[in-house]
Structure formats: C-alpha cells, structure tokens
Amino acid sequence: MSQATSVPPDQPTYWNEEGGQRWVSNIQRVERMIEPFLTRLVRHAAPQPGERVLDVGCGGGVTSAAFAGAVGPSGNVLGLDVSMVILAVARERYAAVANLSFALGDAATMPLDAGHFDLVSSRFGVMFFADPVAAFAKLRSALKPGGRLAFICWRALDENPWMADCVRAAFTVLPIPEPQPPTAPGPFAFADGARLRDILGQSGYTDISIEPHDQVLDLGSIDDAVTQMTRMGPAASAFAAASATDQAAVVTAVRAALKPHLSGGSVRMASATWLAGARRG
Ligand SMILES: C[S@@+](CC[C@H](N)C(=O)[O-])C[C@H]1O[C@@H](n2cnc3c(N)ncnc32)[C@H](O)[C@@H]1O
Structure with missing residues (x-):
C-alpha cells in the first residue's frame, strides 16, 4: 500500500484549502463515524472540574465542547486549529458555551502561554506536524508541571481496512501518486508506536503510554460511506481531480469494496488507533 500514502507536504496549507473544504463538506458523516473515539478519548484524558484544556487540531469543536462540559464553569477549554474554514464551523456551533474559546493557529509554531494548561489533548489532530519532536516539545511547555498529554x-x-480497502479500490482507477515516506505528516504518520514513543520521549515527556485501541466503525448507509470514502483519505485529491467517467468508476469500485461490510443498513468496518498518554514531568 506504500503508493497510496501520498499526502500534500504542507499540511497547514492543505487544511486551509482542499483538505479543509472537504472536511467541512463531509463533517456530519465523518464526525458520526469517529464519535466512539470521543467517549474513549475523554475517558483516557480524564478531564477534571476546574482544569484548563488545550484541544489541538480541534476541527469542528466536538471534542472541545465535550471537554468544556467535563471541566465545568470553573475550568476552560481552548480549541486550536490551523484551518480557518474548519474553525468557522466550531465557532458557529459553540458560540454560546461560556468556558470554551477557539483560536486559529498552527499548534507547532503559535505562541502559547507557558505552563498554562492541565491537559493537552487531541482527537486525530497531531499527526500533521512537519517536525513532531519540536511541536510536541512546544506543547509540553504549555503544560503546567505534571500536566497531561492525551x-x-x-x-x-x-490495520485500518475502513480506509485501506477504499484506497486500494480507488487506485485501481486513479493514477497512483508519488510515494511519500511512511512517516510523512498525515493521518498515518504515527503508525509505528515505537516511533511515536520515541518522539514523545525526545520532546521531554515522562510516563509515556501508547496503547492500541481497536474499534468497529459505523460508516452509515452504503451511499453515505461511498460519499465519505471518496472525499477523505489518500485518494481524495486524485478523486477530486479525476474526470466524471473516472469518478464514476471509482464510486463503483469503492462501493464494491464496502458492500461486503454492509449489515442492517450500515457499513461496519474495523479500525486501529493508538491512545497516547504522557506527562510534562
Ligand atoms: C482529522 S481532523 C480532526 C478534527 C477534530 N479533532 C475532530 O476529531 O473532529 C484534523 C484537524 O487538525 C487540524 N490541524 C492540522 N495540523 C494542525 C496544526 N499544525 N495546528 C493546528 N491544527 C492542525 C486540521 O485543520 C483539522 O481540523
């Protein structure tokens, strides 16, 4: 599958342009699919009343809002995202939540108050750093002593057939992009748990834990699943650029890949994630 892992190299630009547009146009479907990770992440991060939380790559703000509820009125949450177009969704959704604010910026470079947060957390928002050691070190300095990363x-x-099977199907039609190194910034940059542990260690964290978490995903109806899986992931850019004829052929191929997993009106497929935890020390 190495040919299928190509992603645009400049992630902040990507998320402000085609990636951000596609995420927003697909946001209801994708947030529904990744909803089970919200519950799991909040349990893992264990936000406490009164805490200050930074949600990195907050997207449409669903996780930020969950953290805001958990820390209560004596705590507060900052949702940070590099994409203006995606952050606009979060701001509109949660304008009325008093202890939740949002900031536009690159988590790897933007100024953050030193020693300010009890918890830095993220659902699928930290795999896009060009220099992950520098970025995680910067996030560490924004934590209070003893503060948590989760x-x-x-x-x-x-290990993620919900994506891999669709990518494989799409690239039977679409031109296979230039291969990228497996550690290039992108959704699967932290595939190697040992490398992830090493990155967090080099960034100065202690008490590092990297635990596998397996989860069956519900991609919704077959039509929703096909729409979603042609608009996100490693084949999405090539799909968007393809002719109408090729797009129709991709839809047919992706539908055929998803159909065996349709049961009771929903496409259900396995996923594999890491739950990472660490402390500033
Ligand atoms: C896969 S989406 C996840 C969104 C959200 N966390 C969720 O679970 O719904 C990744 C998000 O990370 C953001 N992002 C990527 N690189 C970033 C960076 N360097 N700093 C801040 N946000 C970033 C993207 O704009 C995007 O909104």
Missing part, C-alpha cells in the same frame, strides 16, 4: 491517532493504514 491523544488518539491512527495506527497503520493497513
């Missing part, structure tokens, strides 16, 4: 990220593409 996030969820994908394991390898090949």
Whole structure:
C-alpha cells in the first residue's frame, strides 16, 4: 500500500484549502463515524472540574465542547486549529458555551502561554506536524508541571481496512501518486508506536503510554460511506481531480469494496488507533 500514502507536504496549507473544504463538506458523516473515539478519548484524558484544556487540531469543536462540559464553569477549554474554514464551523456551533474559546493557529509554531494548561489533548489532530519532536516539545511547555498529554491517532493504514480497502479500490482507477515516506505528516504518520514513543520521549515527556485501541466503525448507509470514502483519505485529491467517467468508476469500485461490510443498513468496518498518554514531568 506504500503508493497510496501520498499526502500534500504542507499540511497547514492543505487544511486551509482542499483538505479543509472537504472536511467541512463531509463533517456530519465523518464526525458520526469517529464519535466512539470521543467517549474513549475523554475517558483516557480524564478531564477534571476546574482544569484548563488545550484541544489541538480541534476541527469542528466536538471534542472541545465535550471537554468544556467535563471541566465545568470553573475550568476552560481552548480549541486550536490551523484551518480557518474548519474553525468557522466550531465557532458557529459553540458560540454560546461560556468556558470554551477557539483560536486559529498552527499548534507547532503559535505562541502559547507557558505552563498554562492541565491537559493537552487531541482527537486525530497531531499527526500533521512537519517536525513532531519540536511541536510536541512546544506543547509540553504549555503544560503546567505534571500536566497531561492525551491523544488518539491512527495506527497503520493497513490495520485500518475502513480506509485501506477504499484506497486500494480507488487506485485501481486513479493514477497512483508519488510515494511519500511512511512517516510523512498525515493521518498515518504515527503508525509505528515505537516511533511515536520515541518522539514523545525526545520532546521531554515522562510516563509515556501508547496503547492500541481497536474499534468497529459505523460508516452509515452504503451511499453515505461511498460519499465519505471518496472525499477523505489518500485518494481524495486524485478523486477530486479525476474526470466524471473516472469518478464514476471509482464510486463503483469503492462501493464494491464496502458492500461486503454492509449489515442492517450500515457499513461496519474495523479500525486501529493508538491512545497516547504522557506527562510534562
Ligand atoms: C482529522 S481532523 C480532526 C478534527 C477534530 N479533532 C475532530 O476529531 O473532529 C484534523 C484537524 O487538525 C487540524 N490541524 C492540522 N495540523 C494542525 C496544526 N499544525 N495546528 C493546528 N491544527 C492542525 C486540521 O485543520 C483539522 O481540523
């Protein structure tokens, strides 16, 4: 599958342009699919009343709002995202939540108050850093001494058939993009748990834990699943650029890949993630 892992190299640009547009146009479907990770991440991160939380790559703000509820009125949450177009969704949704605010910026470079947060967390928002050691070190300095890092990220593409099967099907039609190194910034950059542990160690964290979490995903109806899986992931850019004829052929191929997993009106497929935890120390 190495040919299928190509992603645009400049992630902030990607998320402000085609990636951000596609995420927003697909946001209801994808948030529904990844909803089970919200519950799991909140349990893992264990936000406490009164805490200050930073939600990195907050997207449409669903996780930020959940953390805001958990920390209550004496705590507060900052949702941070590099994409203006995606953050606009979060701002509109949660304008009325008093202890939740949002900021536009690159978590790897934007100024953050030193020693301010009790918890830095993320659902699938920290795999896009060009220099992950520098970025996680920066996030560490925004934590109070003893503060926690807790996030969820994908394991390898090949361990995630909900994506891999669709990518494989799409690239039977679409031109296979230039291969990228498996550690290139992108959704599957932390496939290697040992490398992830090493990155967090080099960034200065202690008490590092990297636990596998397997979850069956509900991709909704077959029509929703096909729409979603042609608009996100490693084949999405090539699909968007393809002719109408090729797009129709991709839809047929992706539908055929998804159909064996249709039961009771929903496509249900396995996923594999890491639940990562660490402390500032
Ligand atoms: C896969 S989406 C996840 C969104 C959200 N956390 C959720 O679970 O719904 C990744 C998000 O990370 C954001 N992102 C990517 N790189 C970032 C960076 N360097 N700093 C801040 N946000 C970033 C993207 O704009 C996007 O909204």
